Amino acid sequence: MNLVKAVGGIFLLVGLMMLAATSYLYIDQNDFIADAKEAEGQIIDLVRKQQNKDGNTSYTYSALVRFTDDEAVTHEFIDRVGSNPPRYSKGQDVILLYAPDNPADAIINDFWGRWAMVIIFGCLGTIFSSIGGGMYFWQVHKARTRLWLLENGTAFSVDFLEVQRDLGQSMNGRNPYRILAQGKNPFTGKLEQYLSKAVWIDPTEYLPDRKLRVLVDPNNSSRHMLDVEWLADNI
Structure with a gap:
């Protein structure tokens, strides 16, 4: 098989899988938001995560949030979204959403808190499928053109x-x-x-x-x- 076509096919497959995961995440998140309860919480610390790429070290910060549910039980969770600079400051009050049957499953109730994972998977899926689809179908087009020229x-x-x-x-x-x-x-x-x-x-x-x-x-x-x-x- 043509190498470019093979690589394009792999990229396209990975991209389509990511887009399928995006659809699942979107539906799952919608269901979570529909059933979730709202509470007030506070940023009690910032969790630093180290990333190493090409010999360079960088850091992202995720908020550690403490809140009390409607049963007066205190919980803590780490925000799913890491960034640099941090999205929030230590001691800052936030509004959050949590699952009634599992209060540890909680998110900060803002746009990125609700949709970050959906957006990340959607963007990566679109990029991979666009690049892979372009490579794959361009090679298919070239192969069909060669066949047509050989015959006509x-x-x-x-x-x-x-x-x-x-x-x-x-x-x-x-x-x-x-x-x-x-x-x-x-x-x-x-x-x-x-x-x-x-x-x-x-x-x-x-x-x-x-x-x-x-x-x-x-x-x-x-x-x-x-x-x-x-x-x-x-x-």
Whole structure:
């Protein structure tokens, strides 16, 4: 399978799973808010969390909240949202929501307290599915275009120029190869260069002094391909 298509498919799948999780979280949070009881609480401390990325250390702060439920029982919970600078100050009073059957399950009753997790998963899911979907369906489109050109394209000959390493792709530390050729486009009359799709074995020994074939859409000369399908029979 094409590497870009495979990576795109994985990103798309992860993104769709995140979006599905977003839908679940949204419904679950709506149900929680509908059944929750409101109470007043106080920030009694700020919990610092350390994060290490690329050798850099950063910190986020989450509020530790104390409140008393309607049964006069005191509870504490840590706000699910961490930030830097902190969203609240020590000693600050807040309004919160808690589950009547499990008062330890509580959130600060503000926009981020209610919807932070939904927004985070939704944004990540949208990003992953957009990038992955773009990569995947672009490769599908390219594959369909190549198939159409093989079956319906007008062929003309071009001259082999060189084999290039494609440093923009890698798999297991290896880079694929692309064949560069040059010839006159019969539809435009211009001398143009044509780059093949990626191939994973060096085709150089099969190419010197060889004429190559370009297939072009006669109704749209920008749709073309350098035909390297014959390499599969030689490598």
